[in-house]
Amino acid sequence: MKQDRIPEQKLRQQQEYNEYVKQVTPTYSLGGNMLKAFIVGGVICTIGQAIIAIAKSCGADEEMAPMWCTLILVLLSVLLTGLNIYPTFAKWGGAGALVPITGFANSVAAPAIEFRGSEGNVFGCGAKIFTICGPVILYGIFTSWILGVIYYIWTCL
Secondary structure, three states, X not given: OHHHHHHHHHHHHHHHHHHHHHHHOOOXXXXXXXXXXXXXXXXXXXXXXXXXXXXXXXXXXXXXXXXHHHHHHHHHHHHHHHOOOHHHHHHHXXXXXXXXXXXXXHHHHHHHHHHHHHHHHHHHHHHHOHHHXXXXXXXXXXXXXXXXXXXXXXXXX
């Protein structure tokens, strides 16, 4: 008799747990998220194109204008992260705000800003800023080195 109650009790607990998971799991609209990402990414790209056009009208050449664009977009992203505006923007826009270079700047600045107050300038800001950009720099340099070696061997043959 006791053996019959254990599986029933387990089954009831599992059903209660499954209902709880359904209640607390957020549901997302794939189409809605894609539309938001498209809008946010498009706005960032439009701002970038405007920066390039302004830089060219101020005398920057074809090579320098995109560099100004990158620099200004990163600066704006870090400023908006510091003002706690970019995280809200990124939460709404998803990948549209996180994939461009502005998202990378946000992901580098956010840990530095967050841990600066609690752990000080050196161990907070100085150390936490590399939690995201450190691996990117490491793998970027390593990949460049590998490709350089492959290119060198290719040109020698």
